[in-house]
Amino acid sequence: MSQMDLAESPAVAGFGTYEEAVRWITSRVSFGIRPGLLRMESLMERLGNPHRRLKFIHVAGTNGKGSTCAYLSAVIARCGYDVGTFTSPYLEKYTNRIKVNGADIGEADLLRLVNEMKPHVEAIAAGELGEPTMFEVSTALAILYFARVAYPDFVVWETGLGGRLDSTNIVTPILSVITNVQHDHMEILGDTLEKVAFEKAGIVKNGVPVVSAVEQPGVVETIEAVCKERKATLYLLGREFDYEPVESQLDRQTFDFRGPFRGLERLPITLNGSHQFKNAAVAVMALEVLRQYYALIVDDEELREGLAATQWPGRLEMVSEQPRILLDGAHNPEGAESLAAALRVVYRYRKLRFLMGMLSTKNHSGYLDHILPLVDTLIVTEPVWVKKMDASALADLARKKAAEIGATVEIVVEPDWKLALEQLERSTGEDDLAVVAGTLYLISDVRSWILHKSDSEKGW
Structure with a gap:
């Protein structure tokens, strides 16, 4: 879209306060869940395709997405990089969902960016594509903040629902992660685990490596088929990498990690529950891939400190x-x-x-x-x-x-x-x-x- 096209976008009165801007975004819940990327593609084009300037780590899956994102963000930040994180849902305040180095997007930045987006959202709504949803607007807001304000080195990017038709799938990541596939949102994603897996595998892009902890044979076959078709190397838990619990106490667990590039012993985590071993192992494998493919500098001590410092509110x-x-x-x-x-x-x-x-x-x-x-x-x-x-x-x-x-x-x-x-x-x-x-x-x-x-x- 040319600058002239941008200039011809309809003038829409902006908001005066953060509260008004958030109220406008959250009111769009009434438009429901509308899978598909056409509205996102149109909105990104109108905004100058800011998503193309960022390095995304795209995380999908039924359970464990949030914890895996938290581990990744904590370690990457501990290693000295700036890391953006986009997650959902948010627990207490709308700004929780968009963070850089653990700090929420500022209210003033949110207000300014929403006012910039609003005319384009309204223009799309007036056309044949219809109203952009709350999640689409939130996704676009996160992209704008990361690309125009915060400039993080990496963005940990959590899928909202499914993958293939989720608004977050507008991006081409440097790494895709599929934590697992279980029984959830099957009324939207499909009535079998294989159908759900196909939707989540929609985040796999041509030539982009994939880390996954999926287990069921039919689900593994589905993920493998998509990765093969898109020539994306798959690192699968139990095959290319694995973990072994060592110690489990309240607020203190350790595990050994075995991967294709190296092994690591007695890695510490403080999130509780045996399922956190798997989430942390997936995150470590993702970091190992980033080390090999993108020269991410991960010192062993910083890896341990980042894992141990990871927090994820609302989960145990x-x-x-x-x-x-x-x-x-x-x-x-x-x-x-x-x-x-x-x-x-x-x-x-x-x-x-x-x-x-x-x-x-x-x-x-x-x-x-x-x-x-x-x-x-x-x-x-x-x-x-x-x-x-x-x-x-x-x-x-x-x-x-x-x-x-x-x-x-x-x-x-x-x-x-x-x-x-x-x-x-x-x-x-x-x-x-x-x-x-x-x-x-x-x-x-x-x-x-x-x-x-x-x-x-x-x-x-």
């Missing part, structure tokens, strides 16, 4: 000691399995009090299979979000599931999450453990309330 995060309250954004059966494993191995308690709230689109029966055998009291509530699941319906499902598996669980229904949290706190004794889990929209509100006594700006 202890946010209160009296009573002990653990937050975890496990929202699908595989996430519940990892949470249950951590509750069996890592944490000690007399009684387990569990507060959960879900969206209506998830597989809750499979989730409850893992959680109910451990729980003494289950408090069912509702997240403040458009697709929330009715608390009474979820409680009915929990009662049915408890009867099927022979679990003795006290089930309490409290749709108001703040009242449910109060009940959780009252019922949790000194030797007990309280867990809040489910959709991150609930985790966001609870975390903000416990830590800051304020409401969150949560959103996808």
Whole structure:
């Protein structure tokens, strides 16, 4: 698009405050999820294709994306590089999703860039492509910030949903990562794991190396076929690289890493749960590929320091000691399995009090299979979000599931999450453990309330 075309974009009044700009972005949730890249391509062209100036590490997968992104960002920054990170959803404040070296995008920068984008968004909306979605606008905002304001050396770039038709797939990365493929968003991505894998493999680009921890034979075959077609070298967990847990204590785990280029012993992580070994190993393999292909300088000591310093809020995060309250954004059966494993191995308690709230689109029966055998009291509530699941319906499902598996669980229904949290706190004794889990929209509100006594700006 020429400069004349840019100049001819319709004049649209800008926003005066950060709050107005964010309200405009988040109001676009009403346009829903609209897979496809045509609107993103049009918006990027109008803005001068800023995404072509950046080096992206594109991360897709069902579970573990956020933790893997956190490990990558922490180590790259510890090695002296500037690193941008784009993740979703955000827990407390819209700016959380766009960071450089761990610091949120500034409100003034966000306001200025949104005002720059707004005329182009409105012009696209007026045409045959229709309204750009909230996530598309957020993705474009992140690209603009990284390309025109922050200039990071690398951008760790988390996929929103799927991969092939996700708005983040507008970029051509220097490395693609697919953490795993599990049962999630199957109403959009496909009714088999192989179909979901094909969608996630959409981030694979011609000649760009891929790191993955996918395991199921059919899923592996799907990923391998796409990589072969696009002549992209695949580094697969259990084949090209692997890990071996060495030590597992609360807030301290170590593992050995074996890769095609070298081995590393007793790498430390402080995120809890056995699943974090796999997430960290994927990140280390990604860093090893960057060392080999792009001469990323990773000193062993900085690698260890970065892994140990990695934090990821809302995932097995202890946010209160009296009573002990653990937050975890496990929202699908595989996430519940990892949470249950951590509750069996890592944490000690007399009684387990569990507060959960879900969206209506998830597989809750499979989730409850893992959680109910451990729980003494289950408090069912509702997240403040458009697709929330009715608390009474979820409680009915929990009662049915408890009867099927022979679990003795006290089930309490409290749709108001703040009242449910109060009940959780009252019922949790000194030797007990309280867990809040489910959709991150609930985790966001609870975390903000416990830590800051304020409401969150949560959103996808």
